Amino acid sequence: MPDWGPVFVAVALFVLLTPGVLIQIPGKNRVVEFGTFQTSGLSVIVHTLIYFTLVCILLLAIQIHMYIFYTATMADWAPVIVGVILFVILSPGLLFSLPGTNRGVDFGNLKTNGKAIAVHTLIFFAIYSILIIAVNLHIYTG
Template identity: 70%
Template sequence: MSDWGPVFVAVVLFILLTPGLLIQVPGRNKCIEFGNFQTSGASILVHSILYFSLICIFLLAIGVHMYLLHLSTMADWGPVVIGVVLFVLLQPGLLFQLPGHNRQLEFGSLKTNGKAIAVHTLIFFTLYAILILAVHVHIYTG
């Protein structure tokens, strides 16, 4: 039986914490900026720490699961580690942006837009679901 809880939590956090969509900390000109569709290495680092903290709370402390049976009482760090790594690597504008502002694919622009966030969210969802639900990547700790 597949647990969709980590996938749901990871995708929602990816969307909400993408720098520049709702909030950017630190912003380009202020400590906090809202809806500026900009990003930077510093804001990706801050948002990644927030992502890590929140995904740990939801998956490990609260234990959000979406299936009928709870199969294990051990902490599974797999969804956390995979979520954080994908969160960083798939931030629009950091490594790449699809679609870009001037071309279909841009590299290292540190800018984003609504379409790029949607496309990167779909890529995040697909990769996360494959790794968690199909490949069954788990890192258990006692």
């Protein structure tokens, strides 16, 4: 029975923590900037650490699950690890932005836009869902 809890938590955190959407730490001119649609390598690292912390708390400590029936399992690190890797790779503007600001795809320009955030969120959701739900990827620690 698939557990949709990690998918919804990971996608929501991806949207909320994408640098430049709501907040950027550190900003270009200040420590914290709001709604700049800008990013940097350092802010992706900081936001990834925040993402990792929150996803660990929500999925491992609080154990948010969405089952029809409850099944007890060991700590599954796959949703955390997959989410963190995808967060970094798909942060709009870091490696690429799809669509770009002035072209179909911009590479490494450290800028984003609303359409790119929506597209990257859909890509994140699709890849994350495939790996966690369809492939049923698990990484258990003993």
